[in-house]
Each structure stands twice: as structure tokens, then as C-alpha cells.
Amino acid sequence: MYLIVSIIILILSFVTLILAIALVVGLVMAKGVPFISTKSDDFDEILKASEIKSGEIMYDLGCGKANLLIKAVKEHGARGVGYELSLTPYLWAKLRSWVSGARLKLYMRDFFKADLSEADVVFCYLFPKIMEKLEGKFKTELRSGARVVSYGFRMPNREPDKIVQTNTDNPELGRIFVYKY
Numbered sequence: 649m650y651l652i653v654s655i656i657i658l659i660l661s662f663v664t665l666i667l668a669i670a671l672v673v674g675l676v677m678a679k680g681v682p683f684i685s686t687k688s689d690d691f692d693e694i695l696k697a698s699e700i701k702s703g704e705i706m707y708d709l710g711c712g713k714a715n716l717l718i719k720a721v722k723e724h725g726a727r728g729v730g731y732e733l734s735l736t737p738y739l740w741a742k743l744r745s746w747v748s749g750a751r752l753k754l755y756m757r758d759f760f761k762a763d764l765s766e767a768d769v770v771f772c773y774l775f776p777k778i779m780e781k782l783e784g785k786f787k788t789e790l791r792s793g794a795r796v797v798s799y800g801f802r803m804p805n806r807e808p809d810k811i812v813q814t815n816t817d818n819p820e821l822g823r824i825f826v827y828k829y
């Protein structure tokens with residue numbers, strides 16, 4: 649009897665540990681992509697490369713804390729839309745947009761479900777596998793004149809129209825790939 653109770657307690661402890669790890673990972677990571685912010689030193693270069701103009705709509709797919717969107721809205725008069733699946737960065741983004749006064753549309757939703765047909769600029773800081781999956785979505789949904797700006801990672805099957813090297817200490821990651829549709 650004692651042995652059975654001990655085994656049940658052991659199994660329950662193990663399951664609880666696995667659930668706790670899954671919860672913590674889910675708070676800071678979505679679909680295998682961890683929450684890492686773009687270097688704020690590179691924001692100006694990214695926005696310049698995107699050629700964002702006042703009134704245009706900028707999407708950040710996996711927006712994290714939405715710092716880039718906030719800058720685009722406040723300093724360039726853009727309209728910002730962010731998708732973020734992880735709870736912690738999503739809540740940060742909500743708070744930051746409220747504190748900064750930049751009115752953003754923020755969705756805690758998978759960006760593959762987003763309708764990108766109204767986007768003028770789509771910003772991504774994602775992994776190559778995800779960029780590959782997004783290629784088809786961009787092709788079918790983006791309107792003529794829209795730009796995709798990808799930080800650090802290129803789309804595997806499409807040549808960028810422009811590559812901007814930023815002044816970061818990491819030349820690989822500090823590249824901005826611009827694609828025009």
C-alpha cells in the first residue's frame with residue numbers, strides 16, 4: 649500500500665513538473681520561436697528601410713513588446729497592428745502601448761490567421777522555417793506596393809530587393825532584408 653501511494657505521488661509530481669515547464673515556456677515562447685527583442689539601436693534603420701509613411705499600416709508578426717510598432721506610430725504617423733501568441737510579451741505590449749499613448753491593434757493570436765491584405769509594411773523577426781511558411785501567405789495576401797522587412801533572417805526562396813547592414817556587433821543578425829511586392 650505504502651509503495652503504491654509513493655508511486656502515485658511520484659507520478660503526480662512528475663506530471664506537475666512537466667505542466668509547470670510547459671506553462672513557463674508558453675509564457676515566453678510561441679511555436680518554437682523565443683521572445684527576443686530587436687535591438688532598439690536598429691529601429692531607425694528598420695523603419696527607414698521599410699519606407700513607412702504617415703497613415704500606412706504596419707504589422708509586426710510576433711510583435712513581442714511592440715516597441716518597434718510604438719516608434720512607427722509615434723514618430724512616423726503609422727498605424728500599428730501586432731500579433732503575439734505568448735502571454736508575457738503580449739501583456740507587456742498592451743501595457744507599453746497604453747503608457748506610450750500609441751494606439752495599436754494588438755491580438756493574442758497566431759499570425760498565420762491574420763489577414764494581411766491591408767498591410768503596407770510587414771515586419772518579422774522570426775526563424776527561417778517560419779519565414780519559409782510565410783512566403784506563400786505574403787504572395788497571396790499582400791497588395792502591390794507592400795513591403796516585408798525581415799530582421800536577421802531572409803526568406804529562403806525569394807531574393808530580397810534590398811539588404812541593409814546595421815552597425816550591430818553581430819553582422820549576421822544585424823541585417824535587414826527588404827522585399828517589395
Ligand SMILES: C[S@@+](CC[C@H](N)C(=O)[O-])C[C@H]1O[C@@H](n2cnc3c(N)ncnc32)[C@H](O)[C@@H]1O
Pocket residue numbers: 676677678679681682683684685686708709710711712713714716731732733734737757758759760772773774
Ligand atoms: C524573436 S521575437 C521578436 C519580437 C519582436 N517582433 C521584436 O522584433 O522585438 C518573435 C516573437 O514571435 C512570437 N511568435 C512566434 N510564432 C508566433 C505565431 N505563430 N503567432 C504569434 N506570435 C508568434 C513569439 O512569441 C516571439 O515573441
